[in-house]
Amino acid sequence: xxxxxxxxxxxxxxxxNVYDSERMAEALxxxxxxxxxxxxxxxxxxxxxxxxxxxxxxxxYSELGRFRALKDEKPDLKIGVAGCVAQAExxxxxxxxxxxxxxxxxxxxxxxxxxxxxxxxxxxxxxxDFPEEDKFEHLAARPKAKRGPTAFLTVQxxxxxxxxxxxxxxxxxxxxxxxxxxxxxxARDLVERGVREITLLGQNVNAYxxxxxxxxxxxxxxxxxxxxxxxxxxxxxxxxxxxxxxxAHGEVDKLMPYLHxxxxxxxxxxLKAMNRKHTAAHYLRLIExxxxxxxxxxxxxxxxxxxxxxxxxxxxxxxxxxxAVGYGQAYSFKYxxxxxxPAAERETVxxxxxxxxxxxxxxxxxxxxxxxxxxxxxxxxxxxxxxxxRMDGQMVGKSDHLHAVFVTSDAVxxxxxxxxxxxxxxxxxxxxxxxxxxx
Ligand code: SAH
Ligand code: SF4
Ligand code: F3S
Numbered sequence: 001x002x003x004x005x006x007x008x009x010x011x012x013x014x015x016x017n018v019y020d021s022e023r024m025a026e027a028l029x030x031x032x033x034x035x036x037x038x039x040x041x042x043x044x045x046x047x048x049x050x051x052x053x054x055x056x057x058x059x060x061y062s063e064l065g066r067f068r069a070l071k072d073e074k075p076d077l078k079i080g081v082a083g084c085v086a087q088a089e090x091x092x093x094x095x096x097x098x099x100x101x102x103x104x105x106x107x108x109x110x111x112x113x114x115x116x117x118x119x120x121x122x123x124x125x126x127x128x129d130f131p132e133e134d135k136f137e138h139l140a141a142r143p144k145a146k147r148g149p150t151a152f153l154t155v156q157x158x159x160x161x162x163x164x165x166x167x168x169x170x171x172x173x174x175x176x177x178x179x180x181x182x183x184x185x186x187a188r189d190l191v192e193r194g195v196r197e198i199t200l201l202g203q204n205v206n207a208y209x210x211x212x213x214x215x216x217x218x219x220x221x222x223x224x225x226x227x228x229x230x231x232x233x234x235x236x237x238x239x240x241x242x243x244x245x246x247x248a249h250g251e252v253d254k255l256m257p258y259l260h261x262x263x264x265x266x267x268x269x270x271l272k273a274m275n276r277k278h279t280a281a282h283y284l285r286l287i288e289x290x291x292x293x294x295x296x297x298x299x300x301x302x303x304x305x306x307x308x309x310x311x312x313x314x315x316x317x318x319x320x321x322x323x324a325v326g327y328g329q330a331y332s333f334k335y336x337x338x339x340x341x342p343a344a345e346r347e348t349v350x351x352x353x354x355x356x357x358x359x360x361x362x363x364x365x366x367x368x369x370x371x372x373x374x375x376x377x378x379x380x381x382x383x384x385x386x387x388x389x390r391m392d393g394q395m396v397g398k399s400d401h402l403h404a405v406f407v408t409s410d411a412v413x414x415x416x417x418x419x420x421x422x423x424x425x426x427x428x429x430x431x432x433x434x435x436x437x438x439x
Pocket of ligand 3: 049
């Protein structure tokens with residue numbers, strides 16, 4: 001048998017790309033590839049890319065530039081671009097960087113084995129179709145190797161919402177849900193391989209309709225799997241938070257008290273211009289109902305500042321909404337005009353104004369984030385330990401509320417779920433002492 005070929009994958013963007021990278025590595029496993037964490041060791045380099053903001057997309061070209069020397073040294077090295085930039089730019093990538101051998105979009109990566117074989121003949125391989133066949137049905141079964149305690153599981157892909165700023169409906173295509181039976185099968189498999197926490201993924205995961213009971217129906221069924229201790233899901237759209245999903249937060253113990261629910265802006269005028277199809281009041285009412293179901297829920301959000309037409313008063317509405325909600329975690333971005341989206345045609349807010357607003361918003365959000373974290377000091381929380389920390393004897397894991405928690409203890413190992421008393425809150429993590437097994 002010939003020595004295995006080496007595959008180096010670099011992943012950008014959202015968690016769905018992290019999941020896709022795993023599946024792509026598995027698909028190429030059948031072609032004799034093993035993964036490596038060193039680009040200079042690889043026979044194939046695959047960049048799994050993100051197109052969401054200009055900076056993310058430009059990174060791909062600078063990264064490709066860095067690989068040129070490797071390719072000069074080793075002409076057999078294959079270089080591939082996958083993900084959302086591949087989908088958005090297609091053949092343009094090979095035009096701009098002729099050393100690229102392969103371009104594959106997020107909905108056609110099940111065809112990687114054929115595409116890789118084509119590159120071995122010296123030809124370029126390009127596939128950015130939205131094929132009729134279901135990608136997941138055409139991927140090889142996942143291998144049975146042991147794995148870490150947490151896993152992502154994509155259950156829904158694509159988006160039909162067409163927010164005026166966003167490329168996702170174009171790069172990922174229409175909303176599609178995987179059948180519940182398939183998801184259950186994959187979840188059981190992951191649990192057999194050592195997984196104790198599953199995060200269900202979708203661009204609009206709460207629009208999932210592969211189960212008769214929707215996403216909450218799927219969550220309730222998943223909760224019946226022995227050995228699966230924790231369930232999370234991301235990302236949700238406010239308009240798809242139905243009554244039963246809200247109720248599930250109070251009823252399903254395994255569903256963790258953390259919800260990422262992007263609102264983007266607190267101004268109704270801006271929300272309308274963004275085509276979000278909800279108002280700030282609608283969002284606030286929704287938060288109230290979810291908190292009534294699960295009072296200790298930690299909320300996370302996404303915000304865009306400097307959207308075309310945003311005035312100082314609109315921005316103030318965003319700050320007011322943030323004050324009213326109180327986020328435990330948040331991601332905020334300066335608006336980036338994306339080719340092909342409706343908002344790209346509109347007049348932009350000056351870069352300096354947007355920068356200044358971003359700073360003000362981030363200052364408020366970090367203050368809230370820190371307050372939510374500090375409030376954990378003195379409390380006992382359950383922590384799922386994921387890996388060793390940098391210091392001797394240190395382990396790090398996540399609490400129910402998704403805070404990183406460090407302990408120094410030989411009583412816990414990777415994959416353990418333990419009760420920890422929090423003693424200190426640092427800038428981005430908590431530390432504590434193990435007090436016993438999880439509740
Ligand atoms: N499907 C998810 C997330 C989409 S992308 C959702 O609907 O919330 C993640 C975040 O990137 C978005 O929530 C938004 O805040 C940000 N984003 C998307 N397009 C952007 C753009 N053109 N400029 C700046 N931020 C953007
Ligand atoms: Fe993009 Fe809006 Fe769809 Fe989210 S809901 S993926 S922001 S279009
Ligand atoms: Fe980026 Fe595509 Fe995800 S654009 S955020 S990698 S869906």
